Amino acid sequence: MSANGQALLSVRKVETYYGKIVALRGVDVDVDRGEIVTLIGANGAGKSTLMMTICGNPQARAGQIIYDGQDITNMPTHEIMRLGIAQSPEGRRIFGRMTVMENLQMGASLVAEEHFDEDLRRVYDLFPRLKERAGQRGGTLSGGEQQMLAIARALMGRPKLLLLDEPSLGLAPLIVKQIFEVIAELNRNDGLTVFLVEQNAFHALKLAHRGYVMVNGNITMSGPGRELLKKEEVRAAYLEGGRH
Numbered sequence: 430m431s432a433n434g435q436a437l438l439s440v441r442k443v444e445t446y447y448g449k450i451v452a453l454r455g456v457d458v459d460v461d462r463g464e465i466v467t468l469i470g471a472n473g474a475g476k477s478t479l480m481m482t483i484c485g486n487p488q489a490r491a492g493q494i495i496y497d498g499q500d501i502t503n504m505p506t507h508e509i510m511r512l513g514i515a516q517s518p519e520g521r522r523i524f525g526r527m528t529v530m531e532n533l534q535m536g537a538s539l540v541a542e543e544h545f546d547e548d549l550r551r552v553y554d555l556f557p558r559l560k561e562r563a564g565q566r567g568g569t570l571s572g573g574e575q576q577m578l579a580i581a582r583a584l585m586g587r588p589k590l591l592l593l594d595e596p597s598l599g600l601a602p603l604i605v606k607q608i609f610e611v612i613a614e615l616n617r618n619d620g621l622t623v624f625l626v627e628q629n630a631f632h633a634l635k636l637a638h639r640g641y642v643m644v645n646g647n648i649t650m651s652g653p654g655r656e657l658l659k660k661e662e663v664r665a666a667y668l669e670g671g672r673h
Contacts, residue, residue: 436495437462437590437622438483443492445475445482452478454646455492460590460624465616467625467633467654469667470643476626479643480594483624484516485509497589511539515588517579517596525568529559532567532578536585544587552581555611573604580608584615590622591615597629605629609636630667634658642667 438460445453452475460466470476482489483496485506494502501509510516515536524532533552537545553560556577562570567578576596583591593612597605609632615621627633634640637654642663650657657663 435461435463437497438624439493439495440479440483441493441495443479443482443489443494445478445487446490447478447487452646453482453489456643456646456648458641458648460622461638462622463616463620464638465612465623465625465636467627467637467640468643469627469630469633469640469657469663471666472628474643475646476643477594478646480516480518480592480624480626483509483592484514510586513587513589514592515583515586515590516592516594517576517583518594523567523570523575523578523582525566527567528564529567529570529578530563532582533559533585536582538586540585540587545585548585548587552584555584555614556581573600573608576600576604576608580611588621590624593623593625593627595626595628597627597632605632612636630663631658634663 436459440456440458443453443456444451456479458468468476468479481487483494485504489502493500496512496514499512501512524535533549537548558574559577559581562574567575570578580593580596596608612623613636616623625633625637634654634657640651640654640657641648642650642657
């Protein structure tokens with residue numbers, strides 16, 4: 430169970446399959462309101478599968494996903510997104526042929542138009558580089574700028590829960606630091622709830638209030654982020670030589 434019973438997202442005994450292959454094996458995860466929770470694990474452990482299952486694609490074969498008191502287990506993805514969940518997916522997946530501004534407009538398509546200018550100012554304050562690149566095609570941005578755009582696009586939907594899948598993947602250490610600082614700021618200043626999937630365990634566990642460790646589709650360990658950082662088995666598996 431979550432620490433204070435204020436879970437915004439509860440994943441219970443969730444099993445997900447790709448054909449006959451089991452990807453998630455009875456996963457339990459809680460994300461409380463106002464928390465940053467991280468899920469760490471090796472490549473192929475099932476982290477991104479959990480993120481995608483929360484978003485309804487693929488759907489869980491067993492178990493239950495409750496978001497803000499509502500069962501979303503069998504809902505289609507577009508309905509889940511309308512409830513105030515936004516995802517910045519692995520690999521960024523911005524619209525490469527659209528400009529930065531057009532990408533941000535796509536992110537805002539589910540919310541009322543009167544918020545657009547205010548929300549645009551907010552993401553430009555967080556990521557000034559995007560303001561400079563507003564008329565540039567997404568596909569011509571650097572990897573770091575594309576990641577900023579993916580997060581900004583998600584924020585334009587005014588989410589209650591932000592799902593971030595591998596935001597540090599393939600980025601220079603300085604850009605990684607900047608992106609993690611923005612995540613911390615959004616949580617601290619706006620109370621945004623964040624569920625973060627990361628291979629960069631050192632940064633993720635330092636940032637997170639709580640963390641989970643996933644191995645082969647199972648949650649093997651959980652606890653406060655900084656406590657997990659101190660655990661010998663976590664350090665050996667995910668941190669040796671891995672401080673960026």
